[in-house]
Amino acid sequence: MKKEFFEGNRKRFYESMKNNSLAVFFSGAEIRKSNDEYYPFFANRNFFYLTGLEEKNIILLAGKDSAGKAWEKLYLLPPDLMAERWTGKRLKADEAAELGGFANTGYVQAFDGEFHNCAYSGNYEYLYLDAFKYEENDIDTPVHLFQKRVQNMYAFLKREDAKAILGRMRTIKQPCEIEAMRKAELITCEGITRMMQASKPGMYEYQYKAEFDYALGQHSPAGSGFPSIISAGQNNFCIHYYSYKGQAHDGDMVLNDVGASYDNLVNDVSRGFPCNGTFSDRQKLLYECALRTSDHMFEIIKPGMKMSDVDATARRYNFEQLKEAGVCKDFADIGTYMWHGGAHHVGYDCHDAIVTPETIAPGMVFCVDIGIYHEEWGIGFRIEDNCLVTEDGCEDLSAMTPRTIQEIEDCMKKGLY
Incomplete structure (x- = not known):
């Protein structure tokens, strides 16, 4: 700067x-x-x-x-x-x-x-x-x-x-700040891609973290913008998990909630992927629900909306997807599967600027964070992307990180070692 x-x-x-x-x-x-x-x-x-x-x-x-x-x-x-x-x-x-x-x-x-x-x-x-x-x-x-x-x-x-x-x-990012956040996104994408490509049953969470940290160390002395959350299997049911001691077993999903720092600007991206490289039927069912919700949010977010409406809309739309999938029958039960809010500002802090305007305006950057946690099935993950509000809509700053089921499986097939 x-x-x-x-x-x-x-x-x-x-x-x-x-x-x-x-x-x-x-x-x-x-x-x-x-x-x-x-x-x-x-x-x-x-x-x-x-x-x-x-x-x-x-x-x-x-x-x-x-x-x-x-x-x-x-x-x-x-x-x-x-x-x-x-x-x-x-x-x-x-x-x-x-x-x-x-x-x-x-x-x-x-x-x-x-x-x-x-x-x-x-x-x-x-x-x-x-x-x-x-x-x-x-x-x-x-x-x-x-x-x-x-x-x-x-x-x-x-x-x-x-x-x-x-x-x-x-709350309103200036052009140089947005540019720094774009650079942080590229580093984060590389780190997440490394984790996906290195993944195999039997890997420990600290080994996934080592792959992500390698990408950070190649591009920025600042490293991570916040303590990385990297978990597997049952550990995915702790939203803020930092132990890195668990092991990914065949059929487990790996959850990562991570972000690089560049010029003191950070990003916050979450992905969930099967450690063996192939989504099971149940994993596909839940992942597609969250993905459709996330896609819907990026279609409707624009200046003039209220931040509270982003969260409320995400919860309602996610419920509709889960209901159609036969997972959640009543909106009153959405809290069983959706444990956290659907959006938060990001910038110099992962959860940026505690005092923020309620009305969305151009230049804001916040996370669209859609999580589904099904304890009975042992499947927990979130899809979290960084949303830049533009003059007439929004842009997904983290879109380059493998996000759809096809993108993730194709990425993992390439392998790293």
Whole structure:
């Protein structure tokens, strides 16, 4: 991504701020794994969206005065020879300018004092923070620790939700973002194709994962956009399964819910296929029901629809297919076979932008996710594709990944080894 993209994102955010406002964003801190080990650092997605930077422990402070003029300052880690010998060079001011377009920088040690001066200057009434927690007991990150300080020392600043603004912004993808997602789709397609072509009865789930990871490693240092879900047989009945310890036995279906990351944009694609390369009659029956539902959704999705209608329509249409197949007689029982929603936004996160507009608009990208789980028959899978909303309809970004029964069986016949 070019720096102009991130400069434009900040400009749009500042335009959405109220006059007499401050905004503070944190890149985040490393999370300790054990002893002296840390989990790989993952920058806050909204911070990256605004700055283009993935450096830990840096801060963006911005303000908007009474005349509506915005200013910004980026706070970086100071040079540290010993730290840099162990963990790499720290971001410099000229690099921040090149990557994110920042002209005004300082060191993080100055942030507290400069924020204090701004807060008590009498010029600012509001404070925008991105302090969302997915669950209440999630660990405190730097923004949550800062929020507690604000409550104690700067309670006179009225709190505003930055995530709500950024959620709406992120929902509409810009051309460079769509291009990155297309590249991620190609990598994901290659990985899924490898799994299909390598498949045979007796393979372990971790071996399928190794095939997918190989494709990721050949094209992008970022690797997977989220932890891969790869399961076989009865393990398919755990929607978010991450153990990779199971074995695919003859007649089992293999389920994968995976996605590559490219320029920090991810995709989310699911396929189910028989490990032996040939769908059984029951597998065909259920798979065709889900496929017809997915195809129908791509035919009707267009600007102006409601996101809630996408999910409701998918459930109703999937029920009609299962009813015609003699599997589900009453719509009240659809939850027995359809365990999750039929759509969710995707972008910088697999489940992107928690706060999103309800009405579908051009530039949105979301997953059409049709799953069928028949525990009695031991068949569970989902067909999940990425839908780009266009001016008059939509496009399946993941259409190149084998999807129909014929495409999957033909792909698997080619073999990999």
